[in-house]
Amino acid sequence: xxxxxxxxxxxxxxxxxxxxxxxxxxxxxxxxxxxxxxxxxxxxxxxxxxxxxxxxxxxxxxxxxxxxxxxxxxxxxxxxxxxxxxxxxxxxxxxxx
Numbered sequence: 001x002x003x004x005x006x007x008x009x010x011x012x013x014x015x016x017x018x019x020x021x022x023x024x025x026x027x028x029x030x031x032x033x034x035x036x037x038x039x040x041x042x043x044x045x046x047x048x049x050x051x052x053x054x055x056x057x058x059x060x061x062x063x064x065x066x067x068x069x070x071x072x073x074x075x076x077x078x079x080x081x082x083x084x085x086x087x088x089x090x091x092x093x094x095x096x097x
Contacts, residue, residue, distance in 0.1 A: 001026055005084065005091040012097045013077060036073070039065040043079075055083040055090065 001022060010019040012028055019025050033039070041063050048057035057080070064074040082094040 001029075003090075003092055005086065005093040008092060009094045010097070011095070035067055037066045037068050039063070048083075050083075053085040055085075057081050057083065 004022055004025055006022045007020070008022060008025050010025055010028070011017060012019060014028065014031070019028055041061065044060045044062060046057060046059040048055055059079050061077050061079050062075075063077065064072075067073055077097055080096045081092045083090050084093045085091075
C-alpha cells in the first residue's frame with residue numbers, strides 16, 4: 001500500500017468500480033486476496049514515462065489462480081496509472097484497471 005497516495009482515485013474491475021482514498025483501495029485488495037486460494041499476477045509490457053514531478057504508466061496484466069470456491073480464474077486486464085513525486089517519493093495518485 002506504500003505505493004499509493006493517501007487520496008488515490010482508482011477505477012477498478014469490481015463494484016463499486018470507483019474507489020477514493022487509501023482505505024478504500026486497501027479494502028478492494030483485501031477482497032481480492034480473501035477470494036483466492038492461489039493467485040498469480042503478472043505485469044507485461046510495462047511502460048512508464050516521466051516528466052518533472054509527474055509520470056504515467058501502462059501495462060497488460062495477467063491474473064490467474066484458484067478461487068476459494070474452487071473456480072479457476074484466468075484473465076487479462078489493462079492497467080494505467082498516474083504518478084506524482086511527493087516529498088521525494090513516487091506515489092500512484094490515479095489508476096484505471
